[in-house]
Amino acid sequence: MEAEAEEDDQVLPDLPNADEYDQIRMRLAPNPNGPWHLGSARMPAVIGTYKKIYDGWMCCRFDDTDPETKRPDLDAYDEIIDAIGYLGFEPDEVLKASDRVETYYDHARELIEQGGAYTCSCPAEHFRGLKADAEPCDHRDKDVETVREEFEAMVDGEYSDGEMVLRVKTDIEHKNPALRDFVAFRMVDTPHPREEAADYRAWPMLDFQSGIDDHLTGVTHIIRGIDLQDSAKRQRFVYDYFGWEYPEVVHWGHVQxxxxxxxxxxxxxxxxxxxxxxxxxxxxxxxxxxxxxxxxxxxxxxxxxxxxxxxxxxxxxxxxxxxxxxxxxxxDDDTDRRFLVRDGVASDATDRERLPAGAAEAFDLASDVPDAGHPPLHPNHEDRGDRDVPASEAVLLESEDVPADGERIWLKGLGCLRREGDGLAWVGTDIDLVREEGVPVVHWVGAGDDEHVRVRLRTMDGDVVGYAEPGYADYDADDLVQFERVGFARFDAAPGTDAAEADPGEYLAFYAHP
RNA sequence: GCUCCGGUGGUGUAGUCCGGCCAAUCAUAUUGCCCUCUCACGGCAAUGACCAGGGUUCAAAUCCCUGCCGGAGCACCA
CATH class of the missing domain: 1.10.1160.10 (Glutamyl-trna Synthetase; Domain 2)
Structure with missing residues (x-):
């Protein structure tokens, strides 16, 4: 091992003021409202990589404080942890915001005592108008005593959706309207799907919850999307009330x-x-x-x-x-090569440009043709051995590879043949025919029922069916092969093991890429 | 409407803070050639970019201004 290769190319820029911290602490803050899409991978990929670079700490904190609009999916918690593992990372700690509601309440109480928050019963629309005009509402000057009581009533669930919120007192005249008195807690009638959190009705908003948690967990660097750019500015008001120092922040744009x-x-x-x-x-x-x-x-x-x-x-x-x-x-280096002779599409495939389906055509073999071919498992590693591709009577070729009558063709691992009508006559194994005379090299399988296995290759554009060499049956789920001249594919299931997704007798494979 | 943030080849990125070594890096993509019993891997080459206009300067991708374009926030979503 070259040791250095992964230490490594210092691809990511240094984190701001990284050397001012004893330990770099970061968090992934997913909303478990469903399994992850590809864009979600950016968070663990970048943060996890920084963790490795700085030998830092990383937790996964599920920001699941909205039981309604972005209702948590109970399966997603584990699915997301699995996804992080698939990407090669493991959080040092896993937290759920919905386990920490009492903590948020406690901090809200403290904020109220400091006069930093007020309960507000303005209809959302009404307050929006006031905010746009930089006008405070009547509730802003309530005495602490009243705010305290009304907040406890919120905690006790004495209000319904929309009747009362707790706002952080920022600067109602701030030139950026996004920062004016934002909501810290609101009422949600719908119970949280997690049993442990089902009794709460007063839920914190992201800006409050996330801000409190980042401080409490000692996060030094927040790395997140630009949609949360103003979040940092809002949260600073809360941090100022508590006398806390806001973490370093890095924002990235959206990925498509x-x-x-x-x-x-x-x-x-x-x-x-x-x-x-x-x-x-x-x-x-x-x-x-x-x-x-x-x-x-x-x-x-x-x-x-x-x-x-x-x-x-x-x-x-x-x-x-x-x-x-x-x-x-x-x-590439670890993947076995195999033949797959495609025989058309099996579903309502559309864009065939990306992976032509072809169609299999059978040709009888002359009697002097060897009864099997032995191409290598990997062209760069002869030591791994050869495959055994049998063909006693006839072979299957993809329609696009079929030579014109009288023309020659090289069946990879077998040798050169000449087409004569519906049959193929033996020419020989002089490789110069390929090197010097340009005879095309193609993949193939035996036509006999026991000389191939049926494969359904699932692609982004629909299913392609075909015939693979018999050795394909020896793989297990998750194994990768490269179907020569077709592309890489993952072995998904053998016949019978996942009957719902392939026809009887078919191996199911997933196409990865060329 | 108000407030923030961006704009380097098809795509991503380096360089921008501290102007000159940038006729602009690397990767990917595309094309061609070489290698090859794969259209994979490997090798070589070609293609292709500093949003626009002003300004400062001996010198600007880099600094300043204006414009244009794009994105984000102004939620009782995250």
Whole structure:
């Protein structure tokens, strides 16, 4: 091992004032309202990489304080932890904001005593108008005693949705309207889906909850999206009341990923999964981590791509091709080669440009043709041995590879043959025919029923069916192969093990990339 | 409307703070060639960018101004 390779190319810029802290402490703050899409990977990829660079600390804090609009999905908590693991990281600690509501209450009480917050019963619309005009509402000057009582009433659930909020007193005339007296707590009638938190009705807003938690957990660096740019400014008001120092902040822009027709948003994907438009979160057409994982793309390939994006505040387009390039880099050397003769599409595939389906055609073999071919498992590693590709009577070729009558063709691992009508005559194994005479080299499988296995290759554009060499049956789920001249694919299931997703007798594979 | 933040090749990125070594780095992409019993891997080459206009300066991608374009916030969402 070259040891240095991963230490490494110092891809990310230094964190601000990093040397002023004994330990760099950061947090991932996902909302567990659904499984992660590809964009979500940026957070653990970048923060996790910084953790490695600085030997820092990283926790995963689920900001699940909205039981209604962004209602937590109980499965998502574990799914997100799994996704972080898939990307190659592990949080040092896992917290759920919904376990910490009492803590937020305590800090609200303290803020109230300092005169830093007030209960407000203005209808949202009304307050919005006042805020736009930089006008305070009547509730702003309430005495602490009243605020205290009304807040306790909120905590006790004596108000309903929309009847009362607790606002942080900032600067109602601040030139930036986004910073004027923001809401710290509001009432939510809908119980939280987590049993442990189901009794709370007064819930903190992100700016309050997140601000308190960042301080309490000793976070030194907050790294998050530009949508939260003003959040830091709002939270500083709370920090000032408490005499706390605000962490360093880094903001990045939004990521878009090409190659997908489905918008990268949890709610959009969820709607399409629910309606059946997508078969699930791991449908290859879904821009999710579950999807690329099932296709055999390593988490590290995504991390590298995300880290390469850096942390600029401008929006960026991430090309899937760069994730593919990273993945090829990771897997090519270890991946066995196999043949797959495609035989058309099996579903309502649309854009065939990305992966032509072909069609299999059978040709009889002359009697003097060897009854098996032995191409290497990996061209760069002869020591790994050869494959055994049998063909006793006839072979299957992809339609695009079929030579004109009288022309020669080289069946990889077998030798050169000449087409004579519906048959192939033996020419020989002089490799100069390929090197000097340009005979095309193609992949193939035996035509006999026991000389191939049926494979369904699931791609972003639909299913392609075909015939793979018999050795393909020896793999297990998660194994990767490269179907020569087709691309990399992940072995998903053998026949019978996942009958719902493939026809009887078919192996199910997922296409990764060329 | 108000307030913030950005704009380097198809994509991402380096350089911008501390102007000159930038006729602009690296990766990816595309194309061509070489290697090869794969259209993979590897090697070589080509393509291709400082949003626009002013200003400061001997010198500007870098500093200043204006404009244009893009994004974000102004939620009882996160």
């Amino acid at each position: 990923i090409d190659a997908y027709d489905v918008a990268m948003s949890t709610s959009t994907i969820k709607a399409k999964v629910d309606s059946g438009e997508l078969t699930g979160w791991d449908d290859p057409r879904a821009p999710t981590l579950a999807s690329v994982k099932r296709r055999g793309i390593r988490g590290h390939a995504i991390v590298d791509a995300m880290v390469d994006l850096g942390v600029s505040t401008s929006n960026v387009d991430l090309a899937m091709s760069s994730i593919y390039a990273n993945n090829r880099d990771l897997v």
